Amino acid sequence: MRERPLSPHLQVYRWPLSMALSILHRISGVALSAGAILLVWWLMAVAAGGDHYARFVTCVSSPLGQVALFGWTLAVVYHLLSGLRHLLWDTGWGFERERAQMTGWLVVVGTVVLTAVVWLLARGGV
């Protein structure tokens, strides 16, 4: 078959907020799938106890582990808030341009704030 251009022609669009949020929803979803390794590993380590749990704690406390955990938190919060936006859309609410724009920015701001709150609490700060 002859190569034909695929729609939508992403390269000619100026990226509106909803478009960026939409692809981020997918990216965060895929990231969370990879992050499931952390969840499974954690539960296996707790079940095995002893050295296994100690090794898990060492790994997640390492700089690389902390970066992974931070990324996981960010992906969880984003996917949750963006997912709620999708669920609202499923009820038929929020498709108007102003509303979609407003809920989009709410998701962005909410992600930053909630991720910060979770990490402040986790670090024993506040």
Next chain:
Amino acid sequence: MAATGKRIVTPLKRVKGLGAAHTGTHHFIVQRVTALALVPLTLWLVWLVLGLVGQDPFVVRARLAEPWTSTLLVAYIIAFFWHMQLGLQVVIEDYVHTRWMETTLQIAVKFVAFLGAILATLSVIRIALGN
């Protein structure tokens, strides 16, 4: 799909068994239902983990062994892997267009999702039963 120009087959006959035919919304609905379940479960899990940061291993274990905690953990695990598998399926359908690669990835995702769910659930059961 092979060209069908020379075959005397109606389009309806050709798509039978391949198309949506009244089950088309199933994937959509299950994705939403698992999403609904995951909203409170995720909030709960984050809250649970926050309370366990830096805790002694025995404290963590005892906490996870509590009836409601282990129950909700298994609920989370099932909803999570179910939702994950549905989502990854759509991503692969959308972006992977080489037939053998798509099929391999789709099957691999189902297998890994099942394995992850079983590993995690068995771990919770071991914790809950104190072994």
